[in-house]
Amino acid sequence: MRRAKAGGTGTDDRDVDGGGEGGHGRALARSLSALKAADAYLPQRTRIQDATLSPIADIREGDRCGIGPSRLVFRAEVVFNLIFSFAHSSRDFPMLNIDSGVEHKRTAVLVVHGIGSQRALETVRGVIRGVWRNKGNPDDKENKLWTHPEKSGVDIDLTVMTTSEVPGSADKRVVDFHELYWAHLISETKAVAVLLWLYELCRKGPVMRTGLNALWWAVSIFLCLMNLSFAVLALRGVLLFSETSAQNILIAPFLLLLCSVVFGLYVALRWQALRLVLWLAVFCVAGFAAGLGYLWLEGAFPGGNGVLDGAEVLTLIGLPTLDALLATYLVMGQQGLRAFWRTLAVSLLVSLAFIWADQHWYDRSLAETVLRAWPWGLNSPWSAPIAFGVIGIYLAANGAFLQPYLGDAARYFRGSPANVAVRRAIRKEAVDTLARLHDSGRYDRIVVVAHSLGTVVAYDMLRAYFSRICNELPPITLLGQEFLDVDGAPWQPEKMATHEEKVELRRKARQLIANIADVTVRRPVEQRHFKSWLVTDFVTLGSALSHAYFLMCEEAKEPDAAEKTGHERLRADFRRRVEEREFPTCPPKRLQQDGLLAFDNPRKKIRQIHHGALFGLTRWTNIYFPIEQIFWGDAIGGPLAPIFGRHIVDLPVSTKLAGGADFFTHTAYWNVDRKPDTWKAPHLAALRDAVDLSDGTPTIDLIGRGEDAPGEAGGNS
Numbered sequence: 001m002r003r004a005k006a007g008g009t010g011t012d013d014r015d016v017d018g019g020g021e022g023g024h025g026r027a028l029a030r031s032l033s034a035l036k037a038a039d040a041y042l043p044q045r046t047r048i049q050d051a052t053l054s055p056i057a058d059i060r061e062g063d064r065c066g067i068g069p070s071r072l073v074f075r076a077e078v079v080f081n082l083i084f085s086f087a088h089s090s091r092d093f094p095m096l097n098i099d100s101g102v103e104h105k106r107t108a109v110l111v112v113h114g115i116g117s118q119r120a121l122e123t124v125r126g127v128i129r130g131v132w133r134n135k136g137n138p139d140d141k142e143n144k145l146w147t148h149p150e151k152s153g154v155d156i157d158l159t160v161m162t163t164s165e166v167p168g169s170a171d172k173r174v175v176d177f178h179e180l181y182w183a184h185l186i187s188e189t190k191a192v193a194v195l196l197w198l199y200e201l202c203r204k205g206p207v208m209r210t211g212l213n214a215l216w217w218a219v220s221i222f223l224c225l226m227n228l229s230f231a232v233l234a235l236r237g238v239l240l241f242s243e244t245s246a247q248n249i250l251i252a253p254f255l256l257l258l259c260s261v262v263f264g265l266y267v268a269l270r271w272q273a274l275r276l277v278l279w280l281a282v283f284c285v286a287g288f289a290a291g292l293g294y295l296w297l298e299g300a301f302p303g304g305n306g307v308l309d310g311a312e313v314l315t316l317i318g319l320p321t322l323d324a325l326l327a328t329y330l331v332m333g334q335q336g337l338r339a340f341w342r343t344l345a346v347s348l349l350v351s352l353a354f355i356w357a358d359q360h361w362y363d364r365s366l367a368e369t370v371l372r373a374w375p376w377g378l379n380s381p382w383s384a385p386i387a388f389g390v391i392g393i394y395l396a397a398n399g400a401f402l403q404p405y406l407g408d409a410a411r412y413f414r415g416s417p418a419n420v421a422v423r424r425a426i427r428k429e430a431v432d433t434l435a436r437l438h439d440s441g442r443y444d445r446i447v448v449v450a451h452s453l454g455t456v457v458a459y460d461m462l463r464a465y466f467s468r469i470c471n472e473l474p475p476i477t478l479l480g481q482e483f484l485d486v487d488g489a490p491w492q493p494e495k496m497a498t499h500e501e502k503v504e505l506r507r508k509a510r511q512l513i514a515n516i517a518d519v520t521v522r523r524p525v526e527q528r529h530f531k532s533w534l535v536t537d538f539v540t541l542g543s544a545l546s547h548a549y550f551l552m553c554e555e556a557k558e559p560d561a562a563e564k565t566g567h568e569r570l571r572a573d574f575r576r577r578v579e580e581r582e583f584p585t586c587p588p589k590r591l592q593q594d595g596l597l598a599f600d601n602p603r604k605k606i607r608q609i610h611h612g613a614l615f616g617l618t619r620w621t622n623i624y625f626p627i628e629q630i631f632w633g634d635a636i637g638g639p640l641a642p643i644f645g646r647h648i649v650d651l652p653v654s655t656k657l658a659g660g661a662d663f664f665t666h667t668a669y670w671n672v673d674r675k676p677d678t679w680k681a682p683h684l685a686a687l688r689d690a691v692d693l694s695d696g697t698p699t700i701d702l703i704g705r706g707e708d709a710p711g712e713a714g715g716n717s
Helices: 002-006 013-019 022-039 055-065 068-089 122-131 191-204 213-242 246-270 274-300 310-361 366-371 383-413 417-439 453-472 480-487 499-518 544-552 566-579 682-691 698-705
Strands: 106-112 145-148 160-163 175-180 443-451 535-541 598-601 606-609 619-624 649-652
Touching: 106 122, 106 417, 106 453, 122 160, 122 175, 122 682, 175 417, 175 453, 191 213, 191 310, 191 383, 191 544, 213 246, 213 310, 213 383, 246 274, 246 310, 274 310, 310 366, 383 417, 383 453, 383 544, 417 443, 417 453, 443 453, 443 499, 453 535, 453 544, 453 606, 480 499, 499 535, 499 619, 499 698, 535 682, 544 566, 619 682, 619 698, 649 698, 682 698
Parallel strands: 106 175, 106 443, 443 535, 535 619, 619 649
Antiparallel strands: 145 160, 160 175, 598 606
């Protein structure tokens, strides 16, 4: 009815409906209202004119005055004009079919941005430049793009970008680009949260991908330097404000702890807690031995005449180091101790440099210089400046890089209670977005393109939504022979896949999505009885999933006897998650008597799709820049097939036709301006073929350009 008002007649349909005689007036009013609503969709030159509908007012007045003949004349004129108008308009503008089940379908490309202070639509516009409107590519000159608010009209900041007809598409389809924007849900990460997350990563040890363990050592050693710096500054502050000696700072807490242990030993003996007696007795013996040794040192080197005794000198030099050692063990575990010993070796080299500088600049004895050279000693003139320098470097790095970028990763990966709400909000937004695309009825193909940390968000989105709807997908009897072929195939994620096997899965997976669309979104609305799964492709760019063991797993609490190293324990946790179908792989992991895609439901007495079948239906392409010496290439991205399954197509790319790594290419996956090759660069060709807007064969053909990385997939050791 609101459309009728917008048509330009100025007539209120409610008056027409109420002014006629009997059913004829109401029927005519409803017909005219529907025709005027349809008129709103017609071109301006063929629209039903106001003059054509003007007799309606006379009909209404005639009815009220009882003028019968004129009412018949006006009705005849209205019918004639309406028939003429629709006959004229049908020649060059067919009526719109409002049944979304049979209208022309589109492709939806959902882009998921990565870490950092991302602006809305920044990433999706970059992807569009890479795959659709590359300004330097002459083949893209005819490609058009329009923006419009999303269908609901709720969020005009995240507009939908629609293309013109895709060249080479068999059905003249167009593409809608959407962006899953989640940066606003994870902003304002606290600096301490980033620091605690770095400590947690260091506890796992140097178990990152090959070529990146050096980065773990660098970060861990720097964190140990931070611990030493905090210890030096804290103890200097105590000395300054307490006006006491270093010995008192050490002896006071030592005596308190020793007395507490002795009292605890007495209580344990009193109540015959024999297990505690043994441990407390060991601590007591160790404490008394340390006390006697300290007293011996003080007696052996008594000092005097302005010279400090041996115990005081040892305390000044070693107390900050001892405190930092204990702190490192508490926050970084045994792996932190490995880094701490190397930090002490670095500190020893620094002390040698200080000895040379002190002897060169000052007239002091070598013994005095050596006693003051340890960079973390309370008696050293170098300790405070170096401590402030280390902390200053961290604060600068935190403000420029760690908090704006790694802060997102810290909030998403670190499983603290404060981060749970953030992760839930992001995943809910992601799943709701994917659900809206499926439920809209406008699409029969969805492509998910994700970058960096966004690949983890997208992976969680896909597995969460698929597990929600897998029980409501069409029965397997409606999905054709392709379903049976994939379900019974012998492929497994840890087994190397041949070129022919990858081609077979990709072809049949694409046909399976088409079969699902045929019995869901391509049918009229009233005939849709099942949920649909329309994600044909998952394209990851510089994926943080290449560090899945390190970032997404915890060391197995009860590892097998063969799992002695930290890496093996992390792989054991990943294997457990795969076997429990928490982490879907490509191809799916076969469990017991289940197929790759389906299982026998004993309760319903039917065979249905299980929630681990995701990547038996959706093709997974991973594009990455190989890393060289940490800073050349992409340290975050890497191969995924050795982790998530051998049917993933890993595409190592370069920004240059001549090959070779460029400096820091993590954000260059859609960059059309990288010289010297700009739009001709291999990374852009790989992106276009992976997204494959024309829905042809490029996604199949790129298998030959993929690379089988060494290692084993699926979490198997």
